[in-house]
Amino acid sequence: MADPMKIRATMAGDKVEVKVLMSHEMETGQRKDSKGATIPAWFIQNVTATCNGKTVLSAEWGPAVAKNPFLSFKFAGGKPGDKVIVTWVDNKGEKRSDEATIT
């Protein structure tokens, strides 16, 4: 199981600002190890953020997204106390879901 994400959801005016820091290798499949063998690609493919059962952002990523990916966005319709749930799935089928309360 991968390490938990750091999620922060704060009110910015009437919108909710979400900042997510995920913990993932994001191996490109381009690098080679010391023996010259290619290190297989391992990266997050799908990211979904929901609030009150409504998807507020979904993303598809390639291996070009940096290691330990950072993501930030704003959405309307959330209020303090609501929960923002972020889920990712990588190309090995591993997934992780974490939540944060809007403050």
Place this chain on the structure above:
Amino acid sequence: MNTGRRTILQRSGGLAVMGLAVSAGLFRAGSAWAQGSWNKAAFETKSVADTVKALGGASAATESKDIVITSPDIAENGAVVPFTITSKIPKTESIALLVEKNPNTLAATFNIPEGTEPGVQTRVKMGQTSNVVALVKADGKFYFVGKEVKVTLGGCGG
């Protein structure tokens, strides 16, 4: 006679196991497909024009001043290059970030549902100095804006 029958049984048994393995493999592939809609074709493209096509663009994207890319002009470390893309085009449905000279052009796509601001901030890897393109799909049409980002130290390979 009997031994012959046994070999046949064994063989058919082996076949059955193989068949199971195949169906299990298929099943796994099927569930992976169901997990998320990952546009494999788009992520394998090697040019901006191909990416637009793979994302469903019927015609070439139009350049737009309403998309803003905020990033450093010179990135010291190509492994982590921060980008902020905002779109002022009404009905923005999705935002994609493309790095022209990376092994695969498309870095990420973001689907913006109604109520979410058409702006995202993320960090990507860049292999070398390259033109970076923000592609926005709004009301079924594609718009783009490009920017050159210089990279001192590449983030791919090495």
